[in-house]
Amino acid sequence: MKSPLPVSYSKMKQTRLVLPPDTNHLDTIFGGKVLAYIDEIAALTAMKHSSCVVVTASIDSVDFMSSAKVGDALTLEASVTWTGRTSMEVFVQVSADDLLAGQKVMTTESFLTMVAVDQNGKPTEVPRLIPETEEEIRLYETAPARKEHRKSRSTLR
């Protein structure tokens, strides 16, 4: 059995410059581009926690609250919020920072479920998570309800 790890062990932060090829006619970033960034940082965070290759099993609904435009700094912050036997829930928050105007806005946030897999692509055990801060404990305790919600959503088809 692997040793439990605190949330802080795998927490990650990335900042990216929004460039013209990433944007639409309004010079704001494509939603799909932001989704790719979210998926990437969630994978890195889950790989760090598990020391394994991971695959994305699920991405919860993603709402875009505000846009990011060319020249903005897009910052993504990710942390593991809950672990099962082989799965990890990862929370990603994305904000857009207009560095010239000094204005920062929340762009979107999402929960993803990443699964650790072995060399044959079979799910493999991950270390248990130790939530430490008030916020980490809150997200850990609310994770089973989100898992249930995901399950009920998949039975709607």
Ligand SMILES: CC(C)(COP(=O)(O)OP(=O)(O)OC[C@H]1O[C@@H](n2cnc3c(N)ncnc32)[C@H](O)[C@@H]1OP(=O)(O)O)[C@@H](O)C(=O)NCCC(=O)NCCS
């Ligand atoms: C995710 C995947 C590895 C699960 O494999 P599986 O044989 O169904 O394995 P299991 O049923 O044992 O599930 C393994 C874990 O994944 C979780 N899981 C499986 N499907 C899930 C889903 N849709 N949403 C959330 N969690 C899911 C299970 O709850 C389980 O978690 P636990 O071990 O912590 O209890 C497999 O479906 C897969 O490889 N999917 C493709 C992933 C991929 O390629 N993603 C990139 C985009 S295409």
